[in-house]
Amino acid sequence: MFTRLFVIVAVAAVYFSVSIIFRKRKISTFVGMEYLILGFLLSKLPLGQALLKPLLFPFLGWIGLLIGLEADFHYLKEFPRNFLLKAGLWVTGLVSVLALALAGFTGQPAVAIFAPALAPVSFRTVSHFIPAKGAENRTVLFFVSILPFFILLLLTGVQTLILPLHSLVYLLCFSTLFAIFSRALLSLNHNPEGLLLVLIGVIILLSETCAVFGISPLAVSFFAGVYLANTCKKCDPVYHDIAADEKPLYMLFLLLVGMLAGIPNRPEFFLSALFMALIAGILRFVFIRIPWFHLKDYTWAYFMAPGGLAVAIGTDIWIQNGNSLSETWFPAFLVAVMLLQATGVLSGKSGKAGDMI
Amino acid sequence: MNRKTIGSVLLNIIGVSVLFFLIVAGSSTLPHSTAFGPYLALGFLIIVAYLSGILVKELGFPALTGNLLAGILFGPSVFSLISRTDIQALNFINTIALSFIALSAGGELKLKSLRENFKTISGITLSHTILILGGTLLVMVPFLRTSGIEGLSGPKVAWMAAIVLAVVAVAKSPASTIAVINEYRAKGPFTDVVLGVTMVKDVVVLIIFAVSMALIRGIGGEIPFSLSFLLHTFGDIFLSAGAGLVYGGLMILFYRYVAREVTVFIVIAAFLADELAHFAGLEQMLMCMIAGFVVQNFSRQGPLMIEGIEKSHLPIYVIFFSIAGAGLDFSYFRTVAVLVTLFILLRTGLIFLSTFAGAKLSGASSAVEKYAWTGFLTNAGLTLSIAILVEKAFPDWGKPLKAIIISVIAINQIAGPVLFKIGLVKSGEISG
Structure with missing residues (x-):
């Protein structure tokens, strides 16, 4: 009982103090990873962590739906086909090379599955350093904003290749069913509070269904989101309702992930984390130098931070493939994401933010 | 009382109940049957309770009566779509x-x-x-x-x-x-x-x-x-x-x-x-x-x-x-x-x-x-x-x-x- 009380006080204190401290120090883009650290620390307490695992699914469902709702085809049609093709190639290239490098250097093919999770670029960090002024800046921001869409498509593609047939059937069935069902439900006349409540219900139901059937909550809710974004008239208020609670939900999600992953007491764990961060950092650096989307016109550090989405994708991969991975790799992945995030934000800050090289 | 609203809310309640029933029934056919936890029931309960709230409000009653009725109907007392164990697990909320x-x-x-x-x-x-x-x-x-x-x-x-x-x-x-x-x-x-x-x-x-x-x-x-x-x-x-x-x-x-x-x-x-x-x-x-x-x-x-x-x-x-x-x-x-x-x-x-x-x-x-x-x-x-x-x-x-x-x-x-x-x-x- 005392431990639980302590955890609530700690979480509340961190939640309210962290944002104030970081806001005063003007490094708001770093906010997020400190909750992961707090989660790691709390993982040492006996809190019945196994019972908390089902809570991860609704968070992943919420993140997937949020990204899906951003994928409005009318918006995507504004981009030239060439641009979208290049973006798709960029993501596929980076993920493939990352997967090969992770599998090759670690000697464990299973680790390659984390490759899509090491590919995202934090839009929040990039937009912090690069203002949305000027054609070149906007191109960069557009590119970063559509990256999650391609990464999730790729992730689902990879999953369709490795999933057993029955799981694939469930994935397709539930994606379709939930998409249609959510649309019918949202088309009723709701007040703003009611709309939020319906969304909470749909996200919990959808993600826990995925938990039961062993399919990706991120992918199913992403497809439901894409369907809603392009067919439902109430998509805008729905998106704003979900996005409005982004901060507390991400905070809880990161905290929970940290608590469930824990830090293994093994020396090879830190080496694995450093190794993952190094591989991902080098490859991201190489891909940033590709002369597309004007990325190379800016300092590399701006594109190093993977953001909370990387943690979400990694967690989605972990909950589905946890059995085929050793205990070390998921915490190592999280630490690698934190290292990349810190490198990106702190280097970006110490450099001349916003200036061209 | 808006008949159109009542009709579409009722349809949605039936729809979500059928979907939930399919999920529960489908889970028993899995090769490695995973027991669905209380959170699945919670998601379902939130949706049907909220919809029932709208329904009874249209009929002139307080929404909380609808929430209660949804719990009674889909809980262990009537349709048993939600088990007593799930309800006990959710009591902390x-x-x-x-x-x-x-x-x-x-x-x-x-x-x-x-x-x-x-x-x-x-x-x-x-x-x-x-x-x-x-x-x-x-x-x-x-x-x-x-x-x-x-x-x-x-x-x-x-x-x-x-x-x-x-x-x-x-x-x-x-x-x-x-x-x-x-x-x-x-x-x-x-x-x-x-x-x-x-x-x-x-x-x-x-x-x-x-x-x-x-x-x-x-x-x-x-x-x-x-x-x-x-x-x-x-x-x-x-x-x-x-x-x-x-x-x-x-x-x-x-x-x-x-x-x-x-x-x-x-x-x-x-x-x-x-x-x-x-x-x-x-x-x-x-x-x-x-x-x-x-x-x-x-x-x-x-x-x-x-x-x-x-x-x-x-x-x-x-x-x-x-x-x-x-x-x-x-x-x-x-x-x-x-x-x-x-x-x-x-x-x-x-x-x-x-x-x-x-x-x-x-x-x-x-x-x-x-x-x-x-x-x-x-x-x-x-x-x-x-x-x-x-x-x-x-x-x-x-x-x-x-x-x-x-x-x-x-x-x-x-x-x-x-x-x-x-x-x-x-x-x-x-x-x-």
Whole structure:
């Protein structure tokens, strides 16, 4: 009982103090990873962590739906086909090379599955350093904003290749069913509070269904989101309702992930984390130098931070493939994401933010 | 009443129920069958409870009645789509929600209106305590002695059981009252009186229950009537009130110096209050009510707290009442139907009479005289706690008595909010 009380006080204190401290120090883009650290620390307490695992699914469902709702085809049609093709190639290239490098250097093919999770670029960090002024800046921001869409498509593609047939059937069935069902439900006349409540219900139901059937909550809710974004008239208020609670939900999600992953007491764990961060950092650096989307016109550090989405994708991969991975790799992945995030934000800050090289 | 809305809401309820049924049925065909946990049931319950709320609102009833009915329908009592194990696992949400509701109750009560209605509130509370306790004992003791109900008809036991039923008759559910007031955004002297009596009665019931338990132990001859037991209970009440004052003070500090993300804060505050109360063995409802009351009346930050509450109250009420509905057990009703019906009729009559008498003697408005009784009918958490404590202390006769009390709660919980809504309409503080 005392431990639980302590955890609530700690979480509340961190939640309210962290944002104030970081806001005063003007490094708001770093906010997020400190909750992961707090989660790691709390993982040492006996809190019945196994019972908390089902809570991860609704968070992943919420993140997937949020990204899906951003994928409005009318918006995507504004981009030239060439641009979208290049973006798709960029993501596929980076993920493939990352997967090969992770599998090759670690000697464990299973680790390659984390490759899509090491590919995202934090839009929040990039937009912090690069203002949305000027054609070149906007191109960069557009590119970063559509990256999650391609990464999730790729992730689902990879999953369709490795999933057993029955799981694939469930994935397709539930994606379709939930998409249609959510649309019918949202088309009723709701007040703003009611709309939020319906969304909470749909996200919990959808993600826990995925938990039961062993399919990706991120992918199913992403497809439901894409369907809603392009067919439902109430998509805008729905998106704003979900996005409005982004901060507390991400905070809880990161905290929970940290608590469930824990830090293994093994020396090879830190080496694995450093190794993952190094591989991902080098490859991201190489891909940033590709002369597309004007990325190379800016300092590399701006594109190093993977953001909370990387943690979400990694967690989605972990909950589905946890059995085929050793205990070390998921915490190592999280630490690698934190290292990349810190490198990106702190280097970006110490450099001349916003200036061209 | 909009027929189109009713039709589409009904279709959606059927749709989501079929989908949920398919998920549950489909999961049993999996190669490695994964047991679905309580959260799957929670997702389903949220959607159907919310939709049922819209449906009954269209029919002119409070939404919380719809939430309760959805819980009853899809819970173990009727369709069994949600199991009793799931409901038990989800009960922790309800204890947190209870703190939230109590904070909200305290926050809704203004010192100014309490002062203005002091005479009426104390008059009604006093007449409730005397008339309902006395009237219930007078009728229930002879009835129980002659009823022949197994375990309850012995001469001593009939007295002990009647004392417990008398306390249950006085008790009411603050949660349902607050939920109806919040749903219809009721404001005015009638609402203030009902809210004031509700809050004061919560403390009174705790005291009466402590005295009754001491009396019952004396009658049963197990432990002689002890003053130390009473002092201990009074000590607990004072401690809880003190803790509420301190907690309210801490909340004021937050609202004054941080004042950000008030919605998140109020949910965390309710969660923390629940844990604190359990940790220190305090009376959770009392502590939270006083904390909310302190913030509203002893600082300028009351509106900030109310803003946080208003933004998050719908999800909390829907979850709370649907889980409460699913947890209601009607299986005993058939065996104790006569006693339950008699008790409910007796309680309703006594509440009406005592409210009328208390209001009349204190010079309250005619709306309070005629309709305030409708706000005191619901039973819920506090009553259930009484039943559980009695069962634990006196398993021989506590068990059949608990079955009776649960049936009483189930019926009052459905009828109470509907009648209270009618009372609010008749008093002119909300529109029909």
